[in-house]
Amino acid sequence: MDTQFKMTANPCTQEIITTCVFNAPRQMVFTAFTEPIIIERWWGPRSLITSVDTFDPYPGGSWRYIQRDARGNEYSFRGVFHDIQSPERIVQTFEYEGTPGHVLLDTIVFEEIAGGTLVRDQSVFQSVADRDAMLAENMEAGASESMERLAEILASMMRAPR
């Protein structure tokens, strides 16, 4: 499924920008980002099971996801919501608990375009080194796979009777 996934990490910045297009209405895409049952079905690579441990979608609310692999290893992520404005925008912090103290600021914007929704996700890091460390962890492949999974779920939501 082509999501027109694109990731940009310009040298002279401490950020990563990903954009992605979905053939689904903006409200539906926003719901897929803010409904734990749906998040668990697309967040992260297919090889891991993601569980939403905490998800309080309001300013000051917290979120926490736990990923488990087939051998039982766990990888946890957490953050807080600065803003969550349906269906337009989410501003949140993000930290991988395996590297505590390395925090990023994530701004996700949902834009209506002809035939669907453009999602633009900007991650601003505390340093270029932090940014580049995340890129070195094969983040692009992981993010691209998540977006593919999300596109599949949105396609099935579009087919479902409403």
Added chain:
Amino acid sequence: MDTQFKMTANPCTQEIITTCVFNAPRQMVFTAFTEPIIIERWWGPRSLITSVDTFDPYPGGSWRYIQRDARGNEYSFRGVFHDIQSPERIVQTFEYEGTPGHVLLDTIVFEEIAGGTLVRDQSVFQSVADRDAMLAENMEAGASESMERLAEILASMMRAPR
């Protein structure tokens, strides 16, 4: 009072780093950053009255400050705490409500040094334009004045019987 205040905004970044030295123990400096009654006495320039409207110092807690000038104009600021680890570190978001949607990630580190405490405050902006807009608002003078006020309060805390 010399606080060795220094502000850095390198062209090839989207951040501002300020450092400041106080002749006070780290725990006392940390308290001055996390006790609303003390914050109101140093946060911002002397020409404005700052009130702490909200202050919940734990991960996911919110903060909000209101500044008033002599003519009754109000300027409000808000954010959420991602982390607050006494007496070492605060990670929080920051937004001036007058320019909603422009958020920054603030990391404040308190380091023990000979004779006092070094405070290093890193603000990472969503864009270089946001960073430069804040610099254009005479932020350096404002921050320097806040640090002077804080040094004065710490000096009086040091003199108080404990």
